Amino acid sequence: MHGNKSTVEDVDVMESLFVFALIWSVGASIIDGDRPRFDQFVKQLSQKTLVNVAGKNKLPKDETLFDYYFDLIKRMPMQWTPWSKQVTEYVPPQPFEFSKVIVSTIDTVRNRYFLHHLTQSGNNILFVGESGTAKTNTIQNYLLHIDREKYSAVNINFSSRTTSLNVQKTLMDNIEKRGPVWSPLNGKKLLVFVDDLNMPQVDTYGTQQPIALLKFLTERNMMYEREGDLEAIHTKSLFWIAAMLPPGRGRNYVDPRFVSLFATFNVIFPSKDSLLRIYSSILKCHTEQFNGEVQMAASQLTPMTMSFYQSITERLPPTPSKFHYCNEAASLLTHKQKKKGLCQSLPSKYTTSSSFVRLWRNEILRVFGDRMNVQEDKDLLEKNLLPALLQQFFNTDPTLQTSVLKTPILFGSFEQNNSDTIAMYQDLKDYSNVKMVFEEVLRKYNLENNGNKIRLVLFEDALEHIVRIHRILKLPRGNALLVGVGGSGKQSLTKLATFCCNYDLFEIKLTRNYCEHDFREDLKKLYQKLGTGKDCTFLFTDAQVATSRFWN
Ligand SMILES: Nc1ncnc2c1ncn2[C@@H]1O[C@H](COP(=O)(O)OP(=O)(O)OP(=O)(O)O)[C@@H](O)[C@H]1O
Ligand SMILES: [Mg+2]
DSSP, X not given: OOSOOSOOOOHHHHHHHHHHHHHTTTSTTOOGGGHHHHHHHHHHHHTOXXXXXXXXXXXXXXXXXXXXXXXXXSSSSOEEEEGGGXXXXXXXXXXXXXXXOXXXXXXXXXXXXXXXXXXXXXXXXXXXXOXXXXXXXXXXXXXXXXXXXXXXXXXXXXXXXXXXXHHHHHHXXXXXXXXXXXXXXXXXXXXXXXXXXXXXXXXXXXXXXHHHHHHHHHHHSEEEOSXXXXXXXXXXXXXXXXXXXXXXXXXXXXXXXXXXXXXXEEEOOOOHHHHHHHHHHHHHHHGGGSOHHHHHHHXXXXXXXXXXXXXXXXXXXXXXXXXXXXXXXXXXXXXXXXXXXXTTOOTTTOOSXXXXXXXXXXXXXXHTGGGOOSHHHHHHXXXXXXXXXXXXIITTOTHHHHHHHOSOOOEEOOOSSOOOOGGGOEEOOOHHHHHHHHHHHXXXXXXXXXXXOOOOOOOHHHHHHHHHHHHHHHSTTOOOOOOOOTTSSHHHHHHHHHHHHTOEEEOOOOOTTOOHHHHHHHHHHHHXXXXXXXOEEEOOOGGGOSSGXXXX
């Protein structure tokens, strides 16, 4: 399985290898709930002794075979080893970029192991898993660290608008003709990562054209020219890594004959322990420079957030009118949004546990509360927060309660002419402070945009909204979807927040017959602007969606 060609003569090793291969071939696509049953079945078939500490010829009793691998390389004598042995300490990415954070867990090491060994041995690999199981992250992270001497990589993101021609063009840009065969540039092997594989539209004949092309290419290593003489293009050294959401629930099924060309793995959602490990590692690392009191509070916040999250998702599940409420599967993303906020804090601004816990409360209210569209639900959220805080903090130090629960709760980074935004994410304490800042911003805006003045009365609700929008615009990769009745100031507040961030505002202008082509041209202009290093807010309203194709 991993290209180690040395002969194995030990029967026990052979048998163990067979069991390992069985688990990760037949069993690899089995969903989480059925894994224990499959494990029991294989253990029974193998007739091996079950023990507490697994060895060469003995299988683990209390854990499943999915939690172990047969270590043929590092361990002498070869033996069954828990994946957890490979889990390493969290190291933040350098330079720190939140989207690149990946904390080593059983799932990530396991997925990496298969990515490595299967691509090395020339197999195609497909990860199927719910949103937030880090499919994209794990694969991209793996591709970042491949041996660049031997491999190059290309990323293709499928959407419902992807056509087979798009795919072919991307591939052709990455291969060149050498003799009769097309091969990757510079004589390397090419790893093609196709993300969201099942997204392309299903046509009248039940086919997804990009997938039909890939099937042809994977199976026969050839495709045809699209113009000219329609000559055959023979390829070599192309290897495929793909990821997709499980089919069903509105997602497309992919041709099973195509899937059969891949080693398919069901990527499971991280266990509670893994989740705890992910969040606490990120927060622990972030608060290393903070004083002891804050570090202590931070260590208590992660388990608290998790149980809080569970109780709130049970009480406020998504429903048709509240489809945007969180569900279990989205938890990693939601938690990460919150951590993103916490990671904006700097030691100089947060010197006491109360200030840090207050920041945490703000992030909870922003990430969970801001999406709630009924006051009742917002109240429930606050009500649920209290017992958790009481139990962890207020009972031991009642003075904390007043400072943490004080309203209004407004956090942001507003000092202007200072490019170091992280340094400024802080408690703004009062409406009057925020009002002062924004009245000044509004005055400046109107001076600069004489013909296009914004007339706004900055009452308290408007201030709260603008602080929220501003907070999101300042977060790396921050996107906001503002939902509200017409005239509630969504656009004006966004314009003002953008001006306050010192970003440019980019909007499309709908004209008669504005079509997808115009939209693409506009997007090109946006990218050119971004290329100059200028930060931009892309303001896009529902009235500008001339066709739903714009979404893709
Ligand atoms: N072990 C981990 N360490 C750090 N972050 C993680 C880990 N696992 C998942 N995440 C985070 O969860 C989020 C989702 O990851 P990612 O986008 O890769 O998921 P996905 O499976 O590709 O989801 P989708 O199907 O929606 O594209 C990311 O923010 C990712 O960083
Ligand atoms: Mg993804």
